[in-house]
Amino acid sequence: MPVLAQAILASHNAGKVKEFQGWLQPWIGELLPLPATIEIAETADSFVGNACLKAATAAKEMGAWAIADDSGLVVHALQGAPGIYSARYGATDAERIERLLREMAGVSDRAAEFICVIALARPDGTIAVTTEGRCAGEILTAPRGQGGFGYDPIFWVPSQQRTFAEMSPTEKQQVSHRGQALQRLREYFQTFNP
Incomplete structure (x- = not known):
């Protein structure tokens, strides 16, 4: 018996809804996408702020429990950029990678991490919990691998000796920032009492 019969994922992305549903069964019976008529601007100045805002x-718009995430790539040598602007760093994945590699040209400190924050909101909009996942890595000088999306081809994970783009979806899920944040949300649901 799920702890929540139904919840809204604050996203229009069908792939993300499917991924979250897979992680959150059996605790959530049905995870629904945000209706296309509702747009939520990410106006906060942090991952946790944007996740909670969404x-x-x-939750308030739909009168239901809602989940949202915000994530991005934090590059130490760029003072945390692209950060919360990761998805807006260019018009396409290729442009975002090209811009980041251009900004990293000649930089020896390649340390970076992906961060994901997930927020769960009650139907009245109050936040029940936030969870966070981090995956440390390095920025390569050129893309490697055909899988994934976004910055995956240039994000090297030392513990795996591969980029995110060289991992299968299952392998990536086990080490990724989003996978960690989702795992912590699952743990929260084990003691959940709405």
């Missing part, structure tokens, strides 16, 4: 807005 979850709270979706």
Whole structure:
């Protein structure tokens, strides 16, 4: 018996809804995408702020429990950029990678990490919990691998000796920032009492 019969994922992305549903069964019976008519601007200045903003807005708009995530790539030598602007660093994945590699040209400190924050909001918009996942890595000087999306081809994970783009979806899920944040949300649901 799920702890929540239904919840809203504050996203229009069908692939993300499917991924979250897979992680959150059997605790959530049905995870629904945010209706296309509802747009939520990411106006906060942090991952946790944006995740909470999206979850709270979706919950109040729909009168239902809602989940939202915000994630991005944090590059130490670029003072944390692209950070919360990761998805807006260029018009396409290729442009975002090209811009980042251009900004990293000649930089010896390649340390970076992916961060993901997930927020769960009650139907009245109050936040029940936030979880966070981090995956440390390095920025390569050229893309490697055909899988994944976004910055995956240039994000090298030392513990795996591969980029995210060289991992299978299952392998990536086990070490990724989003996988870690989702695992912590699953742990929360084990003691959940709405």
